[in-house]
Amino acid sequence: MEFTTIEYAVSGGVARITLNRPESANSMNKQMAHDLMMAAIACDEDPAVRAVLLTGAGKMFCAGGDLKSFHAKGDALPSEIKEMTVYLHGATSRFSRMNAPLIIAVNGTAAGAGMSLAVSGDLVYAARSAKFTMAYTAAGLSPDGSSTYFMPRLIGLRRTQELMLTNRVLSADEALEWGLINGVHEGDFLMSEAQTKAEQFAAGPTRSYGSVKKLLNESFANSLETQMELEARGITDAARSRDGKVGIDAFVNKRTPDFTGE
Numbered sequence: 488m489e490f491t492t493i494e495y496a497v498s499g500g501v502a503r504i505t506l507n508r509p510e511s512a513n514s515m516n517k518q519m520a521h522d523l524m525m526a527a528i529a530c531d532e533d534p535a536v537r538a539v540l541l542t543g544a545g546k547m548f549c550a551g552g553d554l555k556s557f558h559a560k561g562d563a564l565p566s567e568i569k570e571m572t573v574y575l576h577g578a579t580s581r582f583s584r585m586n587a588p589l590i591i592a593v594n595g596t597a598a599g600a601g602m603s604l605a606v607s608g609d610l611v612y613a614a615r616s617a618k619f620t621m622a623y624t625a626a627g628l629s630p631d632g633s634s635t636y637f638m639p640r641l642i643g644l645r646r647t648q649e650l651m652l653t654n655r656v657l658s659a660d661e662a663l664e665w666g667l668i669n670g671v672h673e674g675d676f677l678m679s680e681a682q683t684k685a686e687q688f689a690a691g692p693t694r695s696y697g698s699v700k701k702l703l704n705e706s707f708a709n710s711l712e713t714q715m716e717l718e719a720r721g722i723t724d725a726a727r728s729r730d731g732k733v734g735i736d737a738f739v740n741k742r743t744p745d746f747t748g749e
Contacts, residue, residue, distance in 0.1 A: 488529055492519035494544070495526050500537040500689030500748075501682070502530050502587070509545030514553035515600045517567060520574035527581035537748050538688035539582065540681055541608065542592040543601075551599020551622055572631050575600065579607050579633045583704060586697025586748075588688045592681035593659075593668070598622040603632030606641065609700065610684060611668040613659040614677045619667065620656040640707060642666050692730035693748035698722075 488495065494505040504526050506513040513519075530536045543549055560567045582589045591608035599622040605611060606619075613619075623630050630651055638647040642665050649655055659671045672680050688696065698721040706714055725731040729749040737744035 488525065490522040490526065492516070493522045493526060495529070497533065497536055499686060500535065501685045502526075502533070502536045502539045503685075504539065504541045506541075506543040506549055509543075509547070511553060511555075512547040512550035512596075513543045513545065513601070514550045515571075515575065515604075516553040516556045517571040517574065520571045520578065523578035524574040524581070527578040527585070530587060531581045531585040534748065536587050537691070537693045538587050538685040539585075539589045540592065540685040541589065541604075542678065542681070543594050545595070547595040547601075548593045548597040548605060548617065549599075549601025550596065551601050552626075552628075554626060575604075575632055579604070583607065583633075583700065586693045586700070588685075588696050588700070590681050590685050590688070592677050593617045593619075594674070594677060596620075599628075599630075600632045603630060603634035603637075606667050607633050607637050612670045612672060612677060612681050612684075613662060613668050614674040615659050615671050616674055617659040617662075617671075618656050619659075619662050620654055621651045622654050624652065625654050638667070690746060692725075692728075692734060692744075692746045694728050694730060695725050695734075698725055 492506070492508050494507050496503050506519065508514060508519065530539050557564055557567070588609040591605055591611045593605045593611065593613040595614065595616065596618045597605040598620050602619050602621055621630060621634070638650070646665060650657070657665065657667070659668070662668045663671050670680070702714070702717060702721055705717065709717070730746045733746065734744045
């Protein structure tokens with residue numbers, strides 16, 4: 488599969504996706520949104536992909552929407568954005584619902600749609616130099632890319648309101664303190680740490696990870712009893728799986744399990 492705005496490669500069970508428009512600060516246009524959606528579908532459909540690592544090329548993670556291309560569309564912009572969000576939201580939906588964990592390495596500033604994408608990962612690590620800002624209202628726009636779903640769940644409504652209404656800029660350390668990300672690393676070590684985590688996931692019980700993701704995605708919408716029923720069904724399915732049987736046997740016999748994602 489060939490892409491024009493991202494790089495995509497699979498090795499050792501890890502799919503690595505790199506936003507690759509460094510000359511435009513990896514800003515999001517319709518083509519990049521489409522490429523991301525197709526990459527997400529590829530990850531979701533390929534059983535060889537057991538973890539996904541997403542980052543940006545150059546000094547920026549993603550500066551948000553490509554406002555220069557937006558401006559050039561003139562009166563056709565609303566239709567352009569409507570199509571673009573179909574692709575971007577399709578990508579986020581599939582990344583969130585696939586079994587493979589999504590690790591995001593925020594190598595630089597994440598603004599607008601870039602911040603929305605950054606915080607949607609299952610685990611998110613940032614370079615210490617990274618900055619986070621919503622930025623939408625500064626251009627007279629409103630958020631997209633899932634941030635109004637994930638951010639209130641991650642950091643609460645009040646802090647989300649502050650970030651989205653004031654466009655406050657968070658440092659990587661502040662984003663960690665607020666609970667938006669999982670860790671901060673010096674720039675030289677960010678990718679090696681994220682790659683190590685992705686490789687650990689790629690050697691793990693992929694279907695079990697998928698069950699965790701599904702349960703957490705649904706937890707805010709369900710009653711206690713509904714959520715516990717889903718938990719019961721999830722752990723039963725896991726116990727029935729090849730990795731569930733191997734994991735239990737390995738624990739009992741004090742050896743390292745050989746998970747295959749099945």
